[in-house]
Amino acid sequence: MRMPKVIIMLLLTLLVGCKEEKLARGEAAPALAAFDLQDNAASLERWRGKAIYLNFWSAGCGGCLAEMDTLQALSQRWPDKVVVVGVNTDPDSVEIAPLLAKHGISYPVLRDRLKITQERYQVIGTPTSVLIDSRGRVVDLHQGWRKPEELQAVFSQLAQR
Template identity: 70%
Template sequence: MRWLKVVIFSLVALIGGCKEEKLATGEPAPALAAFDLQGNESGLERWKGKSIYLNFWSASCSGCLAEMDALEALSKKWRDKVVVVAINTDPQAVSLDNLLAKHQVSYPVLRDQLQITQERYRIIGTPTSVLIDPQGRVLELHQGMRKPVELEATFARLAAQ
């Protein structure tokens, strides 16, 4: 019985330790614990060498939906230097297909069903964006919606990295 308690405690400590990665400006961006829409695990290393506009969003967030069209246009304009990676925070039961089709979203969309990525990035609401440089370091965390003019300036700054 004692060994069982040791094993359980070790597993809890190990699992808890996996979530300890935290967001800090100037430091490497925390690993993603998110999956693409086909259910495949996805990580930031996929976009190494480009700046990343990591966008946490929800289907019920009006500010998130208001940014979608501008993010789509900017992702195409700056595709050689900046990639938009959208992390949806909704439960798996929320269908995204019609919404993404309506906004003609072509940038990568990931789902954070276990909310581990949200925890690592200290997300308390949507929309929240995290700017990551081509070397994978966190440049900035921004909570709230950005207007198209602000987004344009942000992308120009990211492209200059």
């Protein structure tokens, strides 16, 4: 009878020791747990030295689709300084290739199959964007749609960092 109580106390102690990590400005951006469209594991290291506009989106999100054309244009404006990385949050059963082709998307797009990246970046809805500077530090987290002129201002600031 004593052994189950010991196990329960041990488990409670472990649970109390667990803490939720908060995405904090100025801290290192969490690692990605997502895959590109060719099923290769993705890493922020691939874009080290550039600012990253990490954009979480889903195919059924009107705001996400509204941002795509502007993000595509801005991704080509400062290619040596800022990279857009789209992170699709839909299940694999949702075919996104036709949608990407329709919008002419050439920036990297990842799929977050296990939802781990969404958890690490505290994504509670789409669109959600995380700005990461060229040193890999979180600059800002924004939930919701941005107007084209807002995106333009954000990219101008990122390009100057």
